[in-house]
Amino acid sequence: xxxxxxxxxxxxxxxxxxxxxxxxxxxxxxxxxxxxxxxxxxxxxxxxxxxxxxxxxxxxxxxxxxxxxxxxxxxxxxxxxxxxxxxxxxxxxxxxxxxxxxxxxxxxxxxxxxxxxxxxxxxxxxxxxxxxxxxxxxxxxxxxxxxxxxxxxxxxxxxxxxxxxxxxxxxxxxxxxxxxxxxxxxxxxxxxxxxxxxxxxxxxxxxxxxxxxxxxxxxxxxxxxxxxxxxxxxxxxxxxxxxxxxxxxxxxxxxxxxxxxxxxxxxxxxxxxxxxxxxxxxxxxxxxxxxxxxxxxxxxxxxxxxxxxxxxxxxxxxxxxxxxxxxxxxxxxxxxxxxxxxxxxxxxxxxxxxxxxxxxxxxxxxxxxxxxxxxxxxxxxxxxxxxxxxxxxxxxxxxxxxxxxxxxxxxxxxxxxxxxxxxxxxxxxxxxxxxxxxxxxxxxxxxxxxxxxxxxxxxxxxxxxxxxxxxxxxxxxxxxxxxxxxxxxxxxxxxxxxxxxxxxxxxxxxxxxxxxxxxxxxxxxxxxxxxxxxxxxxxxxxxxxxxxxxxxxxxxxxxxxxxxxxxxxxxxxxxxxxxxxxxxxxxxxxxxxxxxxxxxxxxxxxxxxxxxxxxxxxxxxxxxxxxxxxxxxxxxxxxxxxxxxxxxxxxxxxxxxxxxxx
Amino acid sequence: xxxxxxxxxxxxxxxxxxxxxxxxxxxxxxxxxxxxxxxxxxxxxxxxxxxxxxxxxxxxxxxxxxxxxxxxxxxxxxxxxxxxxxxxxxxxxxxxxxxxxxxxxxxxxxxxxxxxxxxxxxxxxxx
Numbered sequence: 056x057x058x059x060x061x062x063x064x065x066x067x068x069x070x071x072x073x074x075x076x077x078x079x080x081x082x083x084x085x086x087x088x089x090x091x092x093x094x095x096x097x098x099x100x101x102x103x104x105x106x107x108x109x110x111x112x113x114x115x116x117x118x119x120x121x122x123x124x125x126x127x128x129x130x131x132x133x134x135x136x137x138x139x140x141x142x143x144x145x146x147x148x149x150x151x152x153x154x155x156x157x158x159x160x161x162x163x164x165x166x167x168x169x170x171x172x173x174x175x176x177x178x179x180x181x182x183x184x185x186x187x188x189x190x191x192x193x194x195x196x197x198x199x200x201x202x203x204x205x206x207x208x209x210x211x212x213x214x215x216x217x218x219x220x221x222x223x224x225x226x227x228x229x230x231x232x233x234x235x236x237x238x239x240x241x242x243x244x245x246x247x248x249x250x251x252x253x254x255x256x257x258x259x260x261x262x263x264x265x266x267x268x269x270x271x272x273x274x275x276x277x278x279x280x281x282x283x284x285x286x287x288x289x290x291x292x293x294x295x296x297x298x299x300x301x302x303x304x305x306x307x308x309x310x311x312x313x314x315x316x317x318x319x320x321x322x323x324x325x326x327x328x329x330x331x332x333x334x335x336x337x338x339x340x341x342x343x344x345x346x347x348x349x350x351x352x353x354x355x356x357x358x359x360x361x362x363x364x365x366x367x368x369x370x371x372x373x374x375x376x377x378x379x380x381x382x383x384x385x386x387x388x389x390x391x392x393x394x395x396x397x398x399x400x401x402x403x404x405x406x407x408x409x410x411x412x413x414x415x416x417x418x419x420x421x422x423x424x425x426x427x428x429x430x431x432x433x434x435x436x437x438x439x440x441x442x443x444x445x446x447x448x449x450x451x452x453x454x455x456x457x458x459x460x461x462x463x464x465x466x467x468x469x470x471x472x473x474x475x476x477x478x479x480x481x482x483x484x485x486x487x488x489x490x491x492x493x494x495x496x497x498x499x500x501x502x503x504x505x506x507x508x509x510x511x512x513x514x515x516x517x518x519x520x521x522x523x524x525x526x527x528x529x530x531x532x533x534x535x536x537x538x539x540x541x542x543x544x545x546x547x548x549x550x551x552x553x554x555x556x557x558x559x560x561x562x563x564x565x566x567x568x569x570x571x572x573x574x575x576x577x578x579x580x581x582x583x584x585x586x587x588x589x590x591x592x593x594x595x596x597x598x599x600x601x602x603x604x605x606x607x608x609x610x611x612x613x614x615x616x617x618x619x620x621x622x623x624x625x626x627x628x629x630x631x632x633x634x635x636x637x638x639x640x641x642x643x644x645x646x647x648x649x650x651x652x653x654x655x656x657x658x659x660x661x662x663x664x665x666x667x668x669x670x671x672x673x674x675x676x677x678x679x680x681x682x683x684x685x686x687x688x689x690x691x692x693x694x695x696x697x698x699x700x701x702x703x704x705x706x707x708x709x710x711x712x713x714x715x716x717x
Numbered sequence: 718x719x720x721x722x723x724x725x726x727x728x729x730x731x732x733x734x735x736x737x738x739x740x741x742x743x744x745x746x747x748x749x750x751x752x753x754x755x756x757x758x759x760x761x762x763x764x765x766x767x768x769x770x771x772x773x774x775x776x777x778x779x780x781x782x783x784x785x786x787x788x789x790x791x792x793x794x795x796x797x798x799x800x801x802x803x804x805x806x807x808x809x810x811x812x813x814x815x816x817x818x819x820x821x822x823x824x825x826x827x828x829x830x831x832x833x834x835x836x837x838x839x840x841x842x843x844x
Contacts, residue, residue: 174789198788203787203788204787207784209757211757214753214757218753429828472755555765615734615826616737616738617737619737619741622733622737625737626733629730629733630730633730655772658772658801659727659728659772661824663728665801665822665823666823677803681803
């Protein structure tokens with residue numbers, strides 16, 4: 056039926072329309088803050104209420120008038136370009152209602168009428184009368200929208216601010232940790248020289264002060280990482296008794312200085328061989344016990360551990376830390392777990408600390424699936440109780456042996472030529488001494504520029520790279536070194552050493568082409584382990600023959616790049632760096648058995664591989680992603696196979712790019 | 718200038734290819750490597766189209782799409798979703814959320830360009 060025919064039909068029915076309106080209690084419809092119209096079965100507008108009429112008179116429809124007598128579907132079709140999409144949707148919705156296919160139709164849309172920069176909600180519902188078929192309502196939702204929008208903008212702003220905050224925390228931590236690293240490192244070196252007992256004692260005290268500062272800044276870092284959801288647990292085999300005793304040991308001097316007894320009782324029923332994150336358990340216990348000692352002037356602090364529940368795998372421990380200190384007012388018992396709070400305002404000066412200890416403990420406990428709460432009688436003392444959920448450690452009966460005091464140095468096959476890049480003289484001295492003692496030849500550059508020069512001149516086995524340096528930083532230097540190397544077809548492993556212990560920095564390092572990362576202050580054993588893992592003597596994971604050659608469609612690639620070889624070259628470089636990084640992520644994820652992380656890394660690899668055609672590497676990445684999605688654990692052999700394919704692809708790309716140059 | 722395009726994608730190879738070629742073809746290109754950056758850029762300036770990846774750090778692409786469509790400031794920007802996810806239902810669901818089109822990755826530059834031509838706020842001059 057044509058539009059004009061529909062219209063004239065409506066006009067012929069006008070008398071009946073008026074009757075219908077009366078039936079529908081016109082005054083009530085007029086009082087509603089909504090534009091209402093009634094449609095007949097064809098979609099003709101057969102009645103409108105006062106607000107509709109007033110709106111239409113203010114703005115006019117494309118055809119003029121109030122729209123009464125016109126076909127709504129036609130009006131939707133003839134909408135101005137700006138509102139075209141919404142109008143088309145509305146038209147389909149109304150048609151669906153008229154055809155009885157939809158129970159109700161709703162649409163939020165911005166009104167494009169010149170005077171009405173507002174948002175409306177359109178609701179269309181069936182209304183079966185003598186001739187009416189549907190009721191159409193438009194009502195103003197601008198305020199809701201604005202509120203939503205304000206929320207959205209506030210959320211965006213807050214997220215941006217949070218980004219900035221993490222950045223700030225990372226920077227501050229760098230500023231504080233770098234000189235601290237220098238201090239503690241020099242003290243360690245001095246402790247290795249011949250000293251009198253008194254000198255040793257002084258230095259040990261200085262060292263513990265440094266460590267205390269380090270703990271403080273680590274608290275702040277931990278707190279911001281937990282807040283950002285970036286902290287994850289690293290469960291390993293542990294001996295519960297050793298872990299707890301080791302934790303209390305460093306706290307004993309503080310307790311005995313105050314004349315306090317520090318006691319521990321672990322119920323014999325508590326199993327010793329467990330699986331959990333020992334570092335984090337220590338941190339929780341340290342924070343809670345530290346707090347108890349801090350607020351107790353005489354008497355004792357006692358730690359008790361009971362087994363709460365034990366099935367085959369899960370062990371729930373209940374730990375209580377009681378003191379005979381000043382106690383906590385009942386109304387403050389919950390507040391104490393909030394950040395930056397020390398209960399008695401007047402004591403903040405007397406009691407040092409970041410004020411984050413209990414907050415971090417509470418957050419960590421929650422991460423481990425437990426909870427913490429406190430009971431107290433002011434003046435008599437407090438008891439902090441928390442639960443920990445750990446796993447029983449398989450069949451092993453024996454508690455895990457304590458870590459050896461002197462970690463055995465990683466086996467070394469040959470002395471290495473190592474370039475150390477660091478602007479701090481402390482660090483230069485500390486690290487070169489460490490490395491030289493183990494027979495390595497060390498070159499030193501004090502900034503990125505020097506490193507690039509040395510890397511070009513010397514044949515190196517490994518580069519240790521600081522990140523923040525004047526003139527040229529570690530990231531830039533790495534990029535420059537990698538660029539040089541591409542010309543020569545070499546790859547010297549680069550190990551980032553950075554005081555910025557934030558995840559993003561690690562990312563940035565790896566993205567820039569570094570191979571691995573250790574956090575400052577560098578512990579000698581960590582450094583040796585990292586060097587052993589990266590040094591060329593590490594056995595290469597090679598098995599089976601070389602993979603069949605990779606075939607690339609050079610013409611197609613060049614066409615994709617719009618004939619721009621430079622672009623192709625840049626893409627190849629980004630691909631090489633990114634695939635290295637992602638393969639590393641993938642390996643780590645497979646190692647952890649973290650299916651989600653495997654899926655993510657494989658997905659990203661698949662993405663960057665797709666640019667070079669759907670070859671074998673692409674298929675392997677896709678298969679890995681698929682398997683991880685359905686929860687199949689990936690085998691490290693799959694990763695190595697994928698690595699080989701990617702390696703082949705990179706080589707072929709390089710060959711083609713070189714050929715093109717000639 | 719043909720218009721301003723925001724590429725929100727964490728695949729740096731894709732971003733390099735697309736931004737180079739789009740700039741070459743007369744577009745202004747903005748790049749976001751995560752969802753927060755994408756939202757911030759979209760709120761801040763007039764965009765003629767967004768090319769949105771579904772899997773980025775800092776929130777999934779569907780949420781970003783929903784947020785773009787919910788705010789009146791960004792509601793009108795045509796959003797083209799490009800994803801390498803093998804999910805046949807995805808194309809349909811992003812359209813329901815207001816995306817104007819869906820591209821399955823890997824995707825050819827010409828396909829992206831044609832898609833932009835179809836949906837861009839400003840009409841493209843004849844190629």
